[in-house]
Amino acid sequence: xxxxxxxxxxxxxxxxxxxxxxYKVEEALHESCIQDGLCLVNAMxxxxxxxxxxxxxxxxxxxxxxxxxxxxxxxxxxxEHNLTGEDNGDAHHKRxxxxxxxxxxxxxxKLHFGRWEQIFYGEFDGRRQKRVLIKIxxx
Amino acid sequence: xxxxxxxxxxxxxxxxxxxxxxYKVEEALHESCIQDGLCLVNAMxxxxxxxxxxxxxxxxxxxxxxxxxxxxxxxxxxxEHNLTGEDNGDAHHKRxxxxxxxxxxxxxxKLHFGRWEQIFYGEFDGRRQKRVLIKIxxx
Amino acid sequence: xxxxxxxxxxxxxxxxxxxxxxYKVEEALHESCIQDGLCLVNAMxxxxxxxxxxxxxxxxxxxxxxxxxxxxxxxxxxxEHNLTGEDNGDAHHKRxxxxxxxxxxxxxxKLHFGRWEQIFYGEFDGRRQKRVLIKIxxx
Numbered sequence: 575x576x577x578x579x580x581x582x583x584x585x586x587x588x589x590x591x592x593x594x595x596x597y598k599v600e601e602a603l604h605e606s607c608i609q610d611g612l613c614l615v616n617a618m619x620x621x622x623x624x625x626x627x628x629x630x631x632x633x634x635x636x637x638x639x640x641x642x643x644x645x646x647x648x649x650x651x652x653x654e655h656n657l658t659g660e661d662n663g664d665a666h667h668k669r670x671x672x673x674x675x676x677x678x679x680x681x682x683x684k685l686h687f688g689r690w691e692q693i694f695y696g697e698f699d700g701r702r703q704k705r706v707l708i709k710i711x712x713x
Numbered sequence: 714x715x716x717x718x719x720x721x722x723x724x725x726x727x728x729x730x731x732x733x734x735x736y737k738v739e740e741a742l743h744e745s746c747i748q749d750g751l752c753l754v755n756a757m758x759x760x761x762x763x764x765x766x767x768x769x770x771x772x773x774x775x776x777x778x779x780x781x782x783x784x785x786x787x788x789x790x791x792x793e794h795n796l797t798g799e800d801n802g803d804a805h806h807k808r809x810x811x812x813x814x815x816x817x818x819x820x821x822x823k824l825h826f827g828r829w830e831q832i833f834y835g836e837f838d839g840r841r842q843k844r845v846l847i848k849i850x851x852x
Numbered sequence: 853x854x855x856x857x858x859x860x861x862x863x864x865x866x867x868x869x870x871x872x873x874x875y876k877v878e879e880a881l882h883e884s885c886i887q888d889g890l891c892l893v894n895a896m897x898x899x900x901x902x903x904x905x906x907x908x909x910x911x912x913x914x915x916x917x918x919x920x921x922x923x924x925x926x927x928x929x930x931x932e933h934n935l936t937g938e939d940n941g942d943a944h945h946k947r948x949x950x951x952x953x954x955x956x957x958x959x960x961x962k963l964h965f966g967r968w969e970q971i972f973y974g975e976f977d978g979r980r981q982k983r984v985l986i987k988i989x990x991x
Contacts, residue, residue: 575714575853575991577888579959610716611850612753614890614955618966620905626813627759632793633805640784640806645918654910666911667918670950672809674904677753677816677955679848681718686846688757707964709957711889711990712850713714714853749855750989751892765952766898771932772944779923779945811948816892816955818987820857825985827896851989852853 577711578606581618586700590641590668592634595624595706596693599678600685602708609683611712616675618707621665621699623672629692641668641698665698672696680712716850717745720757725839729780729807731773734763734845735832738817739824741847748822750851755814757846760804760838762811768831780807780837804837811835819851855989856884859896864978868919868946870912873902873984874971877956878963880986887961889990894953896985899943899977901950907970919946919976943976950974958990 580602584593599615615624627633645667650656653663676693679686695706719741723732738754754763766772784806789795792802815832818825834845858880862871877893893902905911923945928934931941954971957964973984 575889577990579957579964611714612751612848612890614957616955616957618969620966620968625809627805627809628794630794630797632796633802635793636802636806637809644783644922654913655906655908657910658908663911663914666905667914670903670905670915673812673951675955677755677814679718679753679755679846681848686718686848688759688844688846690759691757705966707957707966709890709959709964712716750853751890751987764948766944766948767933769933769936771935772941774932775941775945776948783922812951816894816953818857818892818894818985820987825857825987827898827983827985829898830896851855 575711576608576713578608579709582706584695584704586697586704589700590638591697591700593695594629594692595695599693599708603710606710608680608710608712611680611710613678613680614675614709615693616707618705621662621669622704623669623674623696624676625672625696626676626691626693628690641671644671662699668698714850715747715852717747718848721845723834723843725836725843728839729777730836730839732834733768733831734834738832738847742849745849747819747849747851750819750849752817752819753814753848754832755846757844760801760808761843762808762813762835763815764811764835765815765830765832767829780810783810801838807837853989854886854991856886857987860984862973862982864975864982867978868916869975869978871973872907872970873973877971877986881988884988886958886988886990889958889988891956891958892953892987893971894985896983899940899947900982901947901952901974902954903950903974904954904969904971906968919949922949940977946976
């Protein structure tokens with residue numbers, strides 16, 4: 575069994591933002607020389623998500639509106655968590671809806687994907703540098 | 714390390730529908746001859762889910778009602794995504810609640826499950842053929 | 853490839869409760885002698901979750917309030933599932949929001965975590981003994 579890991583850094587400009595990281599995962603897969611196995615991609619932050627969906631700007635706007643409705647940023651006082659001095663109570667909730675991680679099959683040296691699957695990093699408390707972990711095991 | 718993959722096809726009659734695919738995963742596991750490892754089962758579509766829960770018709774009706782409340786299909790105009798000509802904006806949201814994939818432990822050649830765990834394919838934009846990927850690695 | 857599995861038991865006093873199980877996963881990892889690979893941690897019950905987030909009591913109270921709003925326990929009659937004699941229809945919904953499982957990378961014999969990541973068992977139909985499965989594969 576071979577294994578490979580890589581942490582990638584992302585500069586997130588906005589509080590809430592989605593970035594397509596598929597090519598970065600493909601790059602890591604290429605470096606790993608693994609042909610067959612499983613690839614884990616996870617946010618290393620607890621106010622962020624890694625998820626798989628469509629690379630379509632309208633959909634991403636829909637997600638932002640929907641997540642803001644399900645877990646609004648304001649008023650800050652609605653979250654007991656914000657009593658710690660944070661203002662990101664909402665971000666911890668949004669991340670649970672969108673998920674922390676994805677696991678992707680590797681077959682013949684490629685991400686074994688359906689036609690429209692793309693991997694995104696979703697940030698809900700951004701405006702600084704963030705990290706994503708890619709871990710691949712296989713042969 | 715051994716690995717095995719299999720794509721299964723499902724004909725989904727309704728827009729929203731849940732199908733128990735546990736026996737299909739067990740079949741693939743048997744074919745793989747893998748006794749110990751991990752099994753990934755994921756939707757290959759971005760308007761569908763694979764999830765683990767109870768095989769109880771009343772619960773599935775509850776899920777459908779609840780998901781329709783959290784992300785209604787109509788009016789179509791509430792989703793910017795539908796401006797692309799699609800009418801499945803809601804389905805992309807429902808899938809995020811129910812999840813894309815499950816990872817199941819394999820021990821002694823069996824799915825290592827609690828008593829009531831069953832694997833379902835959940836479709837939110839059906840009425841055509843869909844694919845699920847099963848990938849097993851182990852020994 | 854090596855593999856290791858362990859079921860841990862938890863006594864849940866309340867209907868809804870979150871327990872930090874990170875040290876139990878670290879203990880299992882130590883027992884496994886695996887240095888590099890993947891670790892699956894999943895609830896063996898379908899009214900419970902395993903998730904990764906912050907170990908902060910205020911946040912956990914926020915989650916409880918939020919989940920109760922998204923899928924209220926009462927009135928029991930709002931869930932068709934409760935016609936089976938159960939009163940846990942809500943718990944099956946709460947579990948889908950928080951997720952069934954997490955997959956964590958193992959690097960150099962440690963959980964490869966960001967600074968604040970902690971693993972929790974989340975119970976939504978407690979007041980009896982529950983089980984969590986830890987499965988580790990790697991080398």
